Amino acid sequence: MSAVATPILLAAGGTGGHVFPAEALAAELLRRGHRVGLVTDTRGKGFGQNLPELPLYRIPSGTPSGRSLPGKIAALFEIARGVFGALNLIGLTQPAAVVGFGGYPALPLLLAARMKRVPVLIHEQNAVLGRVNRLVASRADRIATSFPVTRFLPARIPATVTGNPVRPAILAAADRPYEAPADGISVLVMGGSQGARVLSDIVPAALAALSQDIKRRLKVQQQCRPEDLERVRNAYAQAGIQAETATFFGDVAERLAAAHLVVSRSGASSTAEIAVIGRPSLLVPYAHAMDDHQTANAQALAQAGGAVVIAQDKFTVERAATMFNDLLGDPAELARMASAARSVGRPLATQALADLVERLVAERRKAAGVGSKATSKDHSVKRIAA
The missing domain is CATH 3.40.50.2000 (Glycogen Phosphorylase B;)
Structure with missing residues (x-):
């Protein structure tokens, strides 16, 4: 499909498990002619270091899991601050879609995207839907998984097995x-x-x-x-x-x-x-x-x-x-x-994930009367509760 004029924003936490697939997708989308922006918080120091040509946006966030009650309250306050920052970022960039890779640094942008009705896709690297992805999964437009069987997937959201992108080496x-x-x-x-x-x-x-x-x-x-x-x-x-x-x-x-x-x-x-x-x-x-x-x-x-x-x-x-x-x-x-x-290896995971992002964007453009026909296909995944 033709590249979109507005950027696709990719949001991820700072750990390698989130960063590697996000950077792989960013590189593939760039190769296809799309504009891409990266989003994290101040803890995501390694995100984007392999793609210095891309804009990197930092918005506040916090991690309430495993903290004391005052710590949880402080983290929720930081997430709220982050949502306001993300709303401002969406207003400035007008993204065609937002892709989340998990981790609390991704949460504010995903929540803001839903509030602004920006198309949302989440990618889950593990065979169990992570806490942040679980919070937003029921509101996502698409879910990409790494394993055919993934726990905690919501039943009504289309899910596609893409695999987990790996490094070029x-x-x-x-x-x-x-x-x-x-x-x-x-x-x-x-x-x-x-x-x-x-x-x-x-x-x-x-x-x-x-x-x-x-x-x-x-x-x-x-x-x-x-x-x-x-x-x-x-x-x-x-x-x-x-x-x-x-x-x-x-x-x-x-x-x-x-x-x-x-x-x-x-x-x-x-x-x-x-x-x-x-x-x-x-x-x-x-x-x-x-x-x-x-x-x-x-x-x-x-x-x-x-x-x-x-x-x-x-x-x-x-x-x-x-x-x-x-x-x-x-x-x-x-x-x-x-x-x-x-x-069971999926060497084409990056391409499959990029296809899914393009399909989501194309569907939204088509719904708005300016779309082109998407070509990628979904593959159903099994869902188990817990």
Whole structure:
């Protein structure tokens, strides 16, 4: 469809799980000739840093969840201030549509858009609708989901499975086929952007408990918190396991593509990237994730046959060692899991999401008598209550 003269505003919180898909959509809409603006609050420092040519608007917001009563009141006051700021922004920019990616920084703009009857689409990265998306979902025009089964979807709002956009480096690495381990076995351990304490506590000891034949073939790469780095490094050295440890890996895509097994949390971005590249994984959902959404994400990959899931309270050295022994000792099973993971990956998620945004804009333009026929198609998703 032809590009719209007024901008499409994308609103997201400041965490990577919200920012990555929002920036991916922004880049795709720009490529298609649309004007785009980014919206967050003062906490979203990383939003837009990869797209410095785009206008970035900051409006007040607050997070009432998990705070004391005075804190909740203060947060609600900030959200109200943000709604007034968002109303002013909408008046100035006259957006063709607003797209929300979750997080409380997105809430004021989404509420203001509904008040001004601006078309609203929300994108949910997880298999459970997040708190902010849940607040506005029943008033949205469209919902885009990353998983075929997503909890808490309202029944009457059209929902489309687009998948969760991933970074360009992941898409480039996805072309590399999985090669079952032969002489060497590469294990990649990721714990989110800052590592995970439980993975540092359990994985080195579990791998150390394996047979000498497996240990001598292991090449481990593990992301750790800074305070865990030295003890993890020493644990691998004492076990005679070749290992590289760091607080951050800047080339995660390449490491994922080279891995024979991935050990990870199950955030939305991690599960999407594992599936798109197609690698077998052992997933340990973060036990305190809101609404236990990481377990739902992990189960979606496990049900396809691409992952093994162990709850954090069951993730002991003995249990992990047994799983490592079973998986690393069965190259054919690892290859089967890799194929299963790839089968549910959605490498065209960004394009599908951009198609959905364009369709929403086209429908509104058509209703106003200036539209063009939309070409994208909806795909129904299953809904479950809780």
